[in-house]
Amino acid sequence: MSDHSTARPRPRAFWADIRFLLGIVLVVVSVVGVWLVVSAARQTAPVFAAARTIVPGDAVDADDLRVVEVALGQLQDAYASPATLEPGAVATRTIPAGELVAKDAVGDAAAVQTTHVVVRTSTALPAAVTPGSTVEVWSAPLLDRGRYDTPRILVASATVVSVSDDESMMGSSGPAVELVIERADVAETLAAISDGSSMSIVPTAGEKP
Structure with a gap:
């Protein structure tokens, strides 16, 4: 009678168990991460x-x-x-x-260093000059009756509050534009208005025409 040895199952490698556990952990972490992202996206304030x-x-x-x-x-x-x-x-x-x-x-x-002024323009306003738009104010000083000096920038950056085209006002030459300007520009602006300078409003670069 021959001697037959009984086959025993080989023990499971330790590294295989670790790899299995790491796989489970990665799946759990991935699921939790997705849940957190979705949850955060749904939270509003x-x-x-x-x-x-x-x-x-x-x-x-x-x-x-x-x-x-x-x-x-x-x-x-x-x-x-x-x-x-x-x-x-x-x-x-x-x-x-x-x-x-x-x-x-x-x-x-x-802390605000701005104020409002009204400028009546001597030319038609571009379509881009609307409430909220940023503009330049140009002035051409009056030399004598009907003659003006070369236009120059009076206010480099102003914000339009409102536009009024009331032609019923006596002596009106163009639309009246209410502007927000820096207080530092007020004195020169009022001087240009009072001495009869020709005033124009020009949209700044980047404003839509």
Whole structure:
């Protein structure tokens, strides 16, 4: 009678068990990562959007804003919200209607260095000159009756508040444009208006024609 040895199963390699466990861990991590991304994308926060075009120096209150729920993630802190907007805040730059209001677009009224002036132009306005647009103000000093000096830039950057084309005003020569300008430009602008200079409004580079 021959001697037959009983076959025993070979023990499972230790490294194979580790590889199996690592595979499970990677799957779990992947699933959790996807869940976190989807969850974050679904989380929204209330922030302000401009209900109208707001120009620099305008007071910013509840009538000028609307609350919208937006998923901003880590960018949330960069935008003004009902919890962060201070009473008496004013716009520090133009905020187009519908745009989310960035925190740096509003500030303390005491820090604003702009004011409003009305300039009546001697020429027709380009179509790009609309509320909220950025323009240059040019003036040509009056030399004598009907003769003007070479035009020059009077204000390099101004923001249009409103445009009025009221031809019923006595002595009107063109549309009246309300502008926001730096206080440093006020004296020279008023001097040009009072001495009869020919005034023109020109859209800055980048404004749509």
